[in-house]
Amino acid sequence: MAKQVSLPLSEKVARKNTTQRALDITLLFLLLSLLLYRLLSLSNHGFVWLLAFLCESYFTFNWFLIVNCKWNPVDFITYPQNLEKRLPDLPPVDMFVTTADPVLEPPPITMNTVVSLLAVDYPADKLACYLSDDGCSPLTFYSLVEASKFAKLWVPFCKKYNVQVRAPFRYFLDEPISSTSAGANSEFKLDWKKMKAEYEELCLKIEAASRKSVPCDLTAEFAVFSNVERNNHPTIIKIIGENLDDVPPLVYISREKRPKHPHHYKAGAMNVLSRVSGLMTNAPYMLNVDCDMFANNPQVVRQAMCQHLDSKSETEIGFVQFPQCFYDGPKDDPYGNQFVVSYEYMGRGIAGLQGPGYSGTGCFHRRKVIYGQWPEDVEIQARNHTSIFNGKLADNELLIKAFGKSKQFSESVAYALKGKKSFSNNFSNSLEEAFYVASCDYEFGTSWGNKIGWMYGSMTEDVMTGLMIHKKGWKSALLMPKPQGFLGCAPSGGPAAMTQQKRWATGLLEILVSKNSPIFAFLNGKLQFRMLLFYLWFLSWGLFSIPELCYAALPAYCIIANSQFLPKVQEPAMLIPVSIFVIYNLLTIREYLKTGMSIRAWWNFMRIGRITRTSAYLLAALTVVLKLLGLSETVFEVTQKDQSGSDGDETKNGAIKFTFDESPLFVPGTTLLLVNLTALLAVSSGLRQLAAHDVGHGNGLGAGEVFCSLWVVLFFLPFLKGPRGDEVGVLFNQTIAID
Numbered sequence: 001m002a003k004q005v006s007l008p009l010s011e012k013v014a015r016k017n018t019t020q021r022a023l024d025i026t027l028l029f030l031l032l033s034l035l036l037y038r039l040l041s042l043s044n045h046g047f048v049w050l051l052a053f054l055c056e057s058y059f060t061f062n063w064f065l066i067v068n069c070k071w072n073p074v075d076f077i078t079y080p081q082n083l084e085k086r087l088p089d090l091p092p093v094d095m096f097v098t099t100a101d102p103v104l105e106p107p108p109i110t111m112n113t114v115v116s117l118l119a120v121d122y123p124a125d126k127l128a129c130y131l132s133d134d135g136c137s138p139l140t141f142y143s144l145v146e147a148s149k150f151a152k153l154w155v156p157f158c159k160k161y162n163v164q165v166r167a168p169f170r171y172f173l174d175e176p177i178s179s180t181s182a183g184a185n186s187e188f189k190l191d192w193k194k195m196k197a198e199y200e201e202l203c204l205k206i207e208a209a210s211r212k213s214v215p216c217d218l219t220a221e222f223a224v225f226s227n228v229e230r231n232n233h234p235t236i237i238k239i240i241g242e243n244l245d246d247v248p249p250l251v252y253i254s255r256e257k258r259p260k261h262p263h264h265y266k267a268g269a270m271n272v273l274s275r276v277s278g279l280m281t282n283a284p285y286m287l288n289v290d291c292d293m294f295a296n297n298p299q300v301v302r303q304a305m306c307q308h309l310d311s312k313s314e315t316e317i318g319f320v321q322f323p324q325c326f327y328d329g330p331k332d333d334p335y336g337n338q339f340v341v342s343y344e345y346m347g348r349g350i351a352g353l354q355g356p357g358y359s360g361t362g363c364f365h366r367r368k369v370i371y372g373q374w375p376e377d378v379e380i381q382a383r384n385h386t387s388i389f390n391g392k393l394a395d396n397e398l399l400i401k402a403f404g405k406s407k408q409f410s411e412s413v414a415y416a417l418k419g420k421k422s423f424s425n426n427f428s429n430s431l432e433e434a435f436y437v438a439s440c441d442y443e444f445g446t447s448w449g450n451k452i453g454w455m456y457g458s459m460t461e462d463v464m465t466g467l468m469i470h471k472k473g474w475k476s477a478l479l480m481p482k483p484q485g486f487l488g489c490a491p492s493g494g495p496a497a498m499t500q501q502k503r504w505a506t507g508l509l510e511i512l513v514s515k516n517s518p519i520f521a522f523l524n525g526k527l528q529f530r531m532l533l534f535y536l537w538f539l540s541w542g543l544f545s546i547p548e549l550c551y552a553a554l555p556a557y558c559i560i561a562n563s564q565f566l567p568k569v570q571e572p573a574m575l576i577p578v579s580i581f582v583i584y585n586l587l588t589i590r591e592y593l594k595t596g597m598s599i600r601a602w603w604n605f606m607r608i609g610r611i612t613r614t615s616a617y618l619l620a621a622l623t624v625v626l627k628l629l630g631l632s633e634t635v636f637e638v639t640q641k642d643q644s645g646s647d648g649d650e651t652k653n654g655a656i657k658f659t660f661d662e663s664p665l666f667v668p669g670t671t672l673l674l675v676n677l678t679a680l681l682a683v684s685s686g687l688r689q690l691a692a693h694d695v696g697h698g699n700g701l702g703a704g705e706v707f708c709s710l711w712v713v714l715f716f717l718p719f720l721k722g723p724r725g726d727e728v729g730v731l732f733n734q735t736i737a738i739d
């Protein structure tokens with residue numbers, strides 16, 4: 001029999017993908033042939049031909065980057081059943097939740113996330129949960145106090161009946177199904193009803209509080225919230241539910257904010273969470289989730305620990321990422337923001353390289369990696385039993401310079417760098433120091449946001465932080481268990497989804513042009529070459545807007561200006577673009593079908609992809625240019641979280657509100673549509689005639705251009721249509737809504 005030591009905790013298995021590789025490579029070959037053809041015939045054509053060539057060069061390079069990402073897909077498999085057999089004493093994990101606005105992020109959503117974390121299958125004395133509230137809202141604090149009372153009942157209930165979904169709002173959607181025997185059934189049903197009543201009461205209390213201008217009397221515990229403004233207030237830290245046996249302790253933190261101090265949005269909040277938790281529990285692992293991302297699989301922490309604790313991981317794996325998956329996404333993914341197919345192909349592929357990028361939520365970090373350690377530091381440390389930071393002995397002076405002036409905190413850092421915690425869970429003792437490290441000028445002159453912690457300077461602080469970790473040579477792991485580890489809500493409305501995409505593309509481009517660019521990470525650090533290619537593809541989303549826009553305008557331009565950007569129909573060369581078109585569509589459809597998605601979802605993704613690239617990404621590119629010129633600052637616009645649950649509103653049936661407002665986001669798409677429509681109108685009214693019969697007479701209208709123009713119109717049609725049936729529709733203010 002195998003010894004227990006050899007029981008596996010995790011495994012990385014390569015996936016077979018021969019057909020996909022063949023298709024991907026064929027397409028790449030065709031694209032290169034097209035470029036060659038254009039180059040050879042460049043002298044016979046004018047500006048249009050050159051523009052097409054430039055756009056296609058971009059597309060080809062981009063496709064090359066994509067093929068690189070998809071080439072080596074892997075599965076990460078974990079064996080949580082072996083965890084205790086290998087390591088009877090599991091390590092502590094600190095869990096961080098961030099929220100920023102009680103209106104955009106309604107407290108019931110955040111509370112469900114918190115409660116689902118408190119209830120995961122992991123020893124309660126090894127967990128602690130920290131909520132950062134950038135909204136500094138008494139309502140959030142009040143909700144947390146109530147949620148903690150609820151958790152005292154909920155956590156034992158989940159463990160007793162081995163509940164699978166531990167976010168109550170999801171769990172109570174279904175009728176009770178007991179996992180225990182029929183005899184226990186009646187007791188289970190009674191408990192179930194009691195729990196449901198408790199949960200409903202919790203929701204009622206929060207709702208009642210949220211209707212008042214002040215949620216509760218601002219006395220006693222709440223007195224600190226009187227006279228606070230969200231952007232001007234001292235630190236508030238409250239310890240809730242310490243010393244409970246079954247439920248992990250809960251800490252509320254609203255870091256100090258002052259109008260003149262940059263607070264660095266979520267990255268700033270994460271760094272405060274790291275420090276405060278460092279003083280209080282100093283767990284060697286930290287889980288971070290967005291407020292809407294509840295734990296959907298009670299085994300998540302154990303699965304992540306399988307990956308982290310596997311023998312070689314200590315000097316290899318920097319973080320373990322669960323994908324961002326969503327609940328109740330509208331049918332057929334009209335906004336293309338559920339990313340199911342992307343994770344399946346791109347995600348798994350990148351996981352097979354150096355590992356997935358950090359996506360801001362559902363991620364288990366090693367504290368010492370967040371504190372800036374290199375894999376080499378860990379090795380030296382293991383040999384010498386001393387704390388090493390940046391290749392040097394981590395003495396007091398060095399730590400205070402990098403981590404800030406709190407002695408107590410730098411002491412905790414010294415322990416963390418060794419992968420150990422130093423304190424017993426004594427929260428009250430560290431409270432005073434916690435206020436100090438959460439103050440807004442604590443980071444002044446330190447390495448926070450620069451060399452340690454979450455990185456500053458990009459709207460996508462997560463990607464930048466992950467890149468800096470990869471730069472040091474750390475790998476990462478992607479876990480996609482069934483059921484998925486975490487579920488959140490994707491924006492379910494046109495403008496919100498677009499605003500989010502714009503923020504992402506802005507943040508990504510900010511990284512590309514910063515000193516933290518992956519190019520330097522490759523040249524000066526240990527970012528692998530193929531990983532560099534991945535980051536180039538990812539960070540350049542915003543740049544894609546320019547060739548995309550030009551290419552979509554080309555057909556209309558050609559029709560109107562009586563010129564051509566494609567070979568004539570009867571020329572053999574026409575076969576190249578035609579096959580590119582056919583193969584690209586077939587291969588992407590195949591990906592959708594193989595992932596269990598519909599053709600409709602594929603179409604939606606193609607369509608929203610074009611719309612996003614020409615609008616949100618274009619604005620993102622402009623924003624970054626303005627920032628580079630020093631003309632504007634980028635601002636994190638928090639995404640509205642939907643509280644609708646799953647009560648089958650129209651969103652669920654695919655009738656999507658894509659409200660058209662005066663936002664500049666809608667200008668490029670509408671313009672493209674109108675220009676192409678005008679061109680087609682010219683064709684259909686006979687102003688322009690197809691050139692099929694005047695071959696050899698130089699210029700003339702080609703069938704290819706007309707087809708492409710039609711294709712563009714099909715993509716941008718949502719800008720004209722009202723919300724009808726299962727169409728993605730745009731409401732031109734209220735007018736078409738009435739129609």
Ligand SMILES: O=c1ccn([C@@H]2O[C@H](COP(=O)(O)OP(=O)(O)O[C@H]3O[C@H](CO)[C@@H](O)[C@H](O)[C@H]3O)[C@@H](O)[C@H]2O)c(=O)[nH]1
Binds near residue numbers: 292360
């Ligand atoms: O000043 C701020 C702004 C935001 N947040 C929190 O950041 C999280 C993400 O914000 P959200 O509006 O939901 O943005 P998304 O675009 O959905 O977030 C995705 O993209 C972000 C930027 O890349 C990542 O940080 C997130 O983890 C990732 O889910 C939420 O928990 C917010 O409460 C703060 O704590 N402070």
Ligand SMILES: [Mn+2]
Binds near residue numbers: 488489639
């Ligand atoms: Mn979000």
